[in-house]
Amino acid sequence: MIGKDEELQRLREGVNCAALLERMPPPWRLDKAESTRDCLKYRRGQGEIIIVNHAGRGWWDAGGTAKGDVFGLVQHLRPDMNFGHARKLLREMVGLQPSFPEHERVRSRGEGSTTAAERWTAAKPLRPGSRAWRYLADVRRLPSPILDAAVAVDAIREGAYGTAWFAHRDETDALTGFDMRGPEFRGFAKGGDKTLFRLPGWIGSREVRPRRMAVTEAPIDALSLAAVGRLQGDTLYVATSGGMGPGSVQALDLLLAGMAALPDALLATATDNDPPGERYAAFLAERAAAAGVRCERLLPPRGLNDWNDVLTRGRGA
Numbered sequence: 001m002i003g004k005d006e007e008l009q010r011l012r013e014g015v016n017c018a019a020l021l022e023r024m025p026p027p028w029r030l031d032k033a034e035s036t037r038d039c040l041k042y043r044r045g046q047g048e049i050i051i052v053n054h055a056g057r058g059w060w061d062a063g064g065t066a067k068g069d070v071f072g073l074v075q076h077l078r079p080d081m082n083f084g085h086a087r088k089l090l091r092e093m094v095g096l097q098p099s100f101p102e103h104e105r106v107r108s109r110g111e112g113s114t115t116a117a118e119r120w121t122a123a124k125p126l127r128p129g130s131r132a133w134r135y136l137a138d139v140r141r142l143p144s145p146i147l148d149a150a151v152a153v154d155a156i157r158e159g160a161y162g163t164a165w166f167a168h169r170d171e172t173d174a175l176t177g178f179d180m181r182g183p184e185f186r187g188f189a190k191g192g193d194k195t196l197f198r199l200p201g202w203i204g205s206r207e208v209r210p211r212r213m214a215v216t217e218a219p220i221d222a223l224s225l226a227a228v229g230r231l232q233g234d235t236l237y238v239a240t241s242g243g244m245g246p247g248s249v250q251a252l253d254l255l256l257a258g259m260a261a262l263p264d265a266l267l268a269t270a271t272d273n274d275p276p277g278e279r280y281a282a283f284l285a286e287r288a289a290a291a292g293v294r295c296e297r298l299l300p301p302r303g304l305n306d307w308n309d310v311l312t313r314g315r316g317a
Helices: 004-014 017-022 070-077 083-091 116-122 131-139 144-152 219-228 246-259 275-291 307-312
Strands: 040-044 048-053 058-061 156-158 164-169 175-181 186-188 197-200 212-216 235-239 266-269 294-297
Touching (some): 070 083, 197 219, 219 307, 235 246, 266 275, 275 294
Antiparallel strands (some): 040 048, 156 164, 175 186, 197 235
16 A cells, blocks of 8 residues: 555656646646746746746746645645645646647737836836835845945846836846845736846956856845855856746856856855755756856755845844
């Protein structure tokens, strides 16, 4: 007789997240143009996006921070289901393979009239005393010098209702989208594409090839790590804003390729201190190994979950 733990592991390994998505109504469809072999981008309705990674064993919601395994995906799509219901559903899907039905984009009237880059340009730079500044400084405990450094390279702007916008840029420094975080809202710019949030540890006007790259999940964690490490001049602090899509993987690989020729080049995986964060760190380590760059795991101290916890909880805050 199969044990409970053994069955859970069998379901995690035997059910493909993409196959599950394709069978959960309303149907999800694959965006083939924006997918890679390692990151499958599924769409549904108006702007719903889920990325399937880890060979079908993992997923993340591109519009938020939700991520996990196939059990988490069932409960993300069907919050009314408890763990037992999810297990019963997954038993029927063991061994099923995705058919990759293609998503056909239909533009609604007025959609795309304002691009993410245009909305970014129209937004105000982050400034001391604003609602977004107070959220970052008072709630998230980010020190003013770090916020000033981010403003200097146009990495943060002001959104509505005290929300901070964090720029995602490609290798040419062009803005591709922006992450939005505030007291009551989080998400990613509609119509934008995830690449990487970037904060250089050096003066932004200088041309520097970083010797060290530190990768976090959220931009606030990247800023927090920069604060804890006192903004090291040889380090590029980056964040993926959740799981990595094709644009993020490409941006990371380009940075690693540029670092590979440098002596003592290092990728520091500073993802969350939890099981999904460990899987994420393992994926990053694989990319570093493929590029010939040394990798190390960088965990927040004292068992804290992420690097912002070090500022808000770890220093007597």
